[in-house]
Amino acid sequence: MNSKTPVIDLSQCVGCEACLALCPDVFVISDTGYIEVEQMDDYPMDCVDEAINCCPTNCIQWKNQ
Template sequence: MMKIPVIDLGECEDCEACLELCPTIFRRNEAGYIEVVD
């Protein structure tokens, strides 16, 4: 079973650790929020 990552923006500290660890999974969108790549 494949797991799907989710970002809880209420808990996000905008530290960019997710971007550093998994740049193929996470990105920063045009509004400046972290999101999961489709």
């Protein structure tokens, strides 16, 4: 099991959907219109790192579980 999980600071998220485009298995839109992180045992590091680097407000971070 991966020890790290991506988390989004929704107070900073502007809903640009860049993370969705880059990593659609991990980042999804909830019913309420906010970006959510899917529950996964192992997150694809490269894909999430790319989303972290491309997020315009730097609101995605890895969190140690």
